[in-house]
Amino acid sequence: MTDLAKRTEALIGQVTALVPDAAWVYDAIRAVPRHQYIPHVGQAWAPDGGIRVIDHDGDPDDWWNAVYSDTSIVTQLDDGATDLATGSGECTSSASAPSTVANLLRLLDPEPGHRVLEIGTGTGWTAALLSHLVGGHNVTSIEVDDAVGEQAGKNLAAAGVDPCLIVGDGAHGCPSRAPFDRVHVTCGIQTVPYTWVQQSRPGAVIVLPYRPGFGTGHALRLVVMPDGTAYGRFPGFADYMMMRSQRRAPGRPPRTSADKHHLTTHIDPRTIAYAPAGADLAIAALTGLASHGSAEPDEDGELCRLWLSDPGNPYSWAVVDWRPGAEEYEIYQVGDRPLWDEVVSAYFRWVSWGEPERERFGMTITPEGQRIWRDSPDRVVE
Template identity: 40%
Template structure:
């Protein structure tokens, strides 16, 4: 089959799948057809899984065109860069740093953005340029500003956009600063995740504007937030579903390894106890989100062993406190060791019990209010803030 026929057949198959799952709606179908995904995918890619977290082996268009086309027309994310471009070649690098996002997520985010004719849109994270092209087709290139921190990615995306017939304003810069020169905007969309919504995005948006961004706490878990900007310099709204994106570069956090917290071999000065709460019951994406919004400035790491058991480590970002929980198959009680001014396992356990007590709410029952000085997560309504355990 020729590239032209494969592009058409694959695009049709993917469209059918996206329409069937409800992410691709009729108002975005014309943009989908006019700006096909394959025009915005480089020759070497690492197809991922639907969870957006795991990447497979490299696929090269020149050496395996069938696999490349199959990946492009699959509903999976495609990693396109490792280690901020410092890693080259087909081998996987240490950290994925750019991708062509999972199509279901792309169109779900665009649906949440709810653009209208004439809207001015600020996009944070140009990536490969596909999202920019879809937006440009919908509201016109003259109404799109897209910001990309990586010079190489920005240049490649600009070339692809021009080849496809689109010319949004492309800016190389720090996305956390937005782009004040072209403000105000009616819509802001981020294709990278944040732990704090940069207030520049709020300041550069009109009252009533919508901001859509992946948001997640330090601990883990992530969801898509849809904020409406008020006329008082604040923004508030609900989470609309799960997400998994690479972090905004300025907000990446350095995570020390477990040895950094120990002055002598574990348990060192740790206090021992036992718990009936299994580490297996706090490792889901939603569970991590619910815990993370209650337990600030903390994160987990897992140390796995050959026999299938593992140790869950909890650390605080201030490098003052740690905790471990040992999991073994078949156990119903688990050994806990805690050290430092924070009792991190106690905080995590209390957070999980709070979530249980609220009926295990899903992402869409949570919301976020952003002011110049604070971020407040809430359950059901802004007047019901989520308690902090730490």
């Protein structure tokens, strides 16, 4: 067995442990070597949880080990403005972890001959895997970034793979190549474009990472119905960088001198910050708010901080801090909207439902928009 074959089988062993019962996906990984789609310089997650630069020429062993491990590799920072070799910044393109790729492909379940629309070409590896599964002439892959799309085209051409590549906003789909049997989305989505449903034939499957903004991200698998709607559930975790046209404003909310509120709560902020995925879905659907949290040491010891924000109003946000030994927890709120109270109310409403897990929630897509439901489409969360 060659060194490449050994590395590939070791990678498949890692993937199999997380994504079982997907032998056809493993066969595709064997047939489509990942290293052909990874740049010579990138950033990979280190065993200690940090991120490190990998350099094919400077440390080839480290580069090969990263490429054939179950880790995502950052291939672009700050839309290309920051040098991967020397800088740090916002990740704006990457090669996703193989287990994540395998899981979404398993949910997509493409068959030979299916016409597939891929949103987010990235390095081209998933386009190549899809081409192996359904035939390159059946794959249409759209990338929003000119430079990323150009490099993906080079990667695919060098490997002898020939899907249809388009540079543009994937939210618009590709009507000239429709109808599609499968839509494979590799970027985070908050609002599902109805275009994808419209360009899919009845029975088509759409798989995407749903990122409502509150808490964790969720895999969403939709099936297109004959009446032009789509229904589906959330079968697990998926957390990708946002589609560019749906990005939220970066960084912390702006400070303002108006409408400041210093409040307290007896509810441990970790109840919300560490809530299960089902609670995150319910809170997002009921409030429309966004959150992010951090746990880090400060001068007084450990600190857990939860940020809440109103995506529609940059001057409406709150911070809730947990510190060990506290009897009450401080809330710093800006704006008149009672963000913490809304989130707490939504959380306990979820509790009153019996704490339903993520898999009990679903989504319906219509020309008028999308709605989240619990257990069945007629039980809309609102």
